[in-house]
Amino acid sequence: MVLSGSSVLLLCLYSIILSVDGQNFVNVAINKSYNQISKWAGQGPSSNAANGDTSGTLVVNKTCIHTDFDDTVSDRPVPTNTFHWWEVDLGRTYPVQDITVWARFNFVGNFNNRLYPFTITVDNQTCVSVTSAPSTRSLSVRCTSVMYGQVVRLTLKKTSQSLNLCEFQIFECDAGRWGDRCEYYRCGRYCAIGKCDKKTGKCSACTPGWYGEQCNKACQSHSCLLHTCHQTTGRCLKCYAGYDGHTCTECEDGFSKHNSNTCSPCSAYCKDRNCHGDTGNCMQGCVDGRHGATCNTTCSPAGCQTCHQHSGQCTACRPLYNLDPNSQCKECADGFYRKTANAVHCTECSGRCHNNTPCNKATGDCDRCPPGWEGQRCFKGKWFYFLFYQHFQLNSNRVC
Numbered sequence: 001m002v003l004s005g006s007s008v009l010l011l012c013l014y015s016i017i018l019s020v021d022g023q024n025f026v027n028v029a030i031n032k033s034y035n036q037i038s039k040w041a042g043q044g045p046s047s048n049a050a051n052g053d054t055s056g057t058l059v060v061n062k063t064c065i066h067t068d069f070d071d072t073v074s075d076r077p078v079p080t081n082t083f084h085w086w087e088v089d090l091g092r093t094y095p096v097q098d099i100t101v102w103a104r105f106n107f108v109g110n111f112n113n114r115l116y117p118f119t120i121t122v123d124n125q126t127c128v129s130v131t132s133a134p135s136t137r138s139l140s141v142r143c144t145s146v147m148y149g150q151v152v153r154l155t156l157k158k159t160s161q162s163l164n165l166c167e168f169q170i171f172e173c174d175a176g177r178w179g180d181r182c183e184y185y186r187c188g189r190y191c192a193i194g195k196c197d198k199k200t201g202k203c204s205a206c207t208p209g210w211y212g213e214q215c216n217k218a219c220q221s222h223s224c225l226l227h228t229c230h231q232t233t234g235r236c237l238k239c240y241a242g243y244d245g246h247t248c249t250e251c252e253d254g255f256s257k258h259n260s261n262t263c264s265p266c267s268a269y270c271k272d273r274n275c276h277g278d279t280g281n282c283m284q285g286c287v288d289g290r291h292g293a294t295c296n297t298t299c300s301p302a303g304c305q306t307c308h309q310h311s312g313q314c315t316a317c318r319p320l321y322n323l324d325p326n327s328q329c330k331e332c333a334d335g336f337y338r339k340t341a342n343a344v345h346c347t348e349c350s351g352r353c354h355n356n357t358p359c360n361k362a363t364g365d366c367d368r369c370p371p372g373w374e375g376q377r378c379f380k381g382k383w384f385y386f387l388f389y390q391h392f393q394l395n396s397n398r399v400c
Contacts, residue, residue, distance in 0.1 A: 024182045027052075029170035033089040037082070038068035040162075049086060050168040056105030056137060057166070064104060064166035084163050087153035094172060095199040096122050096147045100140040101154065103133075104164030112137075114164040117157045123149035129157070146199045173198040188214035206231055223248035256280040258294070269295035285309050303329030303346075320346040337364035352378035 034046035043066035053063040067084045099120055104111035116133035119126060120141070127143040152170070156163040173182035176194065178201040187196035190210040191203035206215035209227040211234045219229035223243045224236035239248035242255040242263035251263035254273045258264065258280025266275035269290040270282035279293075286295035288305055291312045299307035303321035304314040317329035320336045332338060332346035335358050339347050349359035352373060353366035359377065360367070369378035 024174045024177050025171040026174055027169050028090060028094060028172045029088055029168050032091055034087070034168075035089070036065060036067055036086040037084050040066040040068045046086065049165055050088060052167070052169075054102060054167045056102060064164060067163060069162060081159040083155050083157060083159060084161075085153050085155040086163075086165060086168075087151055088168055088170070089151050090170065091150065093148050093150050094170065095197060096127065096149060096152060096170070097143045097145070097199065098140065098171075099128065099142065100138055100169070102138045102165075102167055104166060105137060111164045114162050115156065118163075119155050119157055121153050121155070122147040123151055124153075125149070127152075188212075188216050190215035203231070221247040221249055251277040267294050267296060271295075282309070305329075332361045334358040334361075337361045339364070350377040350379065354378075 029050045030052060032050065034050060036046045039045075044062045044064070046065050048063055049065045051063065055063055057063055065086060067086075101115065101118070103115045112133035117129070117131045119129045120143075121127060122143070125147060127147055128141045130139065130141060133139075154165070173179070176186040178184050178187060178196055178198050180199065182198070184201060187194055187201060188203055190207045191214070192205035192207055196203045196214070200213070202213040203215045206212070209219050211217050211219055211229050211231050213232075215231070217234060219227060219236070220234050221229075221236060223240055224247075225238035225240055228238075229236050233246075235246040236248040239245070239252070242252060242265070244250045244252035251257055254266050254275075255263040256266055256275050256277050256279065258275075258278075263277075264280075266273045266280065267282065269287050271284040271287055274284045275282050275294070281293045282295045286292070286309050289299050289307075291297050291299055291307045291309050293310070295309070297312065299305075299312065299314065303317050305316040305318045307314045313327035314323060314329045315327070317323050317333075320333050321329040322331045322333050323329055324331050335349050336346035337349060337359055338361070347364065349364060350366070352369065353359055354368040354370045357367065359365060363376070365376040366378045369375070372382050374380045374382055
């Protein structure tokens with residue numbers, strides 16, 4: 001508490017009321033933190049202005065607060081030409097609009113001159129200014145609009161003048177009620193933990209599946225992750241795996257709604273798993289060995305390495321195969337042959353054909369064998385050839 005002295009501020013009753021009457025309301029100013037510019041000797045603490053006593057007596061029961069007098073009588077002076085103030089810290093943000101202030105009661109004189117004129121601020125923002133005193137001890141005023149704040153201050157707009165003040169009350173709608181006069185019975189059904197703004201009814205958060213100021217609109221898609229959406233726009237905050245878009249009704253990359261109303265992974269045979277979100281057709285072609293709109297058909301025959309996505313015609317062959325004029329990979333590559341007509345794979349030639357020429361691709365036979373060899377695949381040696389060759393080699397160094 002800041003206490004020093006110049007003028008006297010006696011605040012006998014200062015009530016901030018968030019509605020008209022006491023029904024359906026609770027006083028949130030009780031048991032809060034209070035402060036004032038100074039305290040006159042012998043007077044009670046700042047909490048006297050919010051203790052529930054509206055009698056307004058100062059001398060006998062000391063139910064008011066009283067700031068110090070001017071420099072001539074104070075041992076802790078307030079500088080001259082200083083406005084005196086009293087304030088309450090509510091501990092958290094509240095909506096503040098309707099305010100009632102009470103002046104000091106006395107049998108022998110009117111103490112309204114120690115309360116008026118004044119200005120009320122909410123977190124240093126002006127709520128209302130009052131320039132003239134009423135004929136009664138109390139006065140109800142209203143901020144031009146609902147103000148949200150934590151610290152509410154009353155400042156006497158008269159320098160070198162004491163202010164006498166006795167009670168300060170802040171009323172808020174009771175649990176579950178809201179409205180300008182707390183006329184609405186309860187917050188929206190789907191407000192999270194049943195809490196809403198006491199003035200506007202706006203929910204601070206919605207339960208999953210709902211959005212809107214009062215959480216009375218259903219989220220637009222069941223594909224929103226955990227069924228939660230933006231409280232204002234209704235757009236999904238996140239989507240379940242495979243879904244995309246503001247309402248999670250579109251499929252994300254790599255997923256499609258092919259043959260169903262749910263997003264499923266694109267075919268593993270789509271190149272890069274890239275397919276159309278609605279049809280499931282592969283957008284970048286197929287992986288090797290597959291063709292079709294969704295690449296679910298194997299290229300044929302088995303010698304195809306790749307084939308046209310739509311026609312299925314071979315565009316490249318596997319190793320050991322050649323691409324024939326009919327875009328087929330049935331013919332073995334040079335140096336290979338099929339052991340049988342229905343053989344899936346090509347077999348390497350014997351390697352014994354004359355001058356390493358390729359064998360017949362259908363039979364594996366050689367067209368011609370090298371000297372000294374015979375047979376269909378040149379595996380059979382000629383004995384007389386090798387005998388003559390050996391004799392020639394042994395006598396090659398002799399002179400006739």
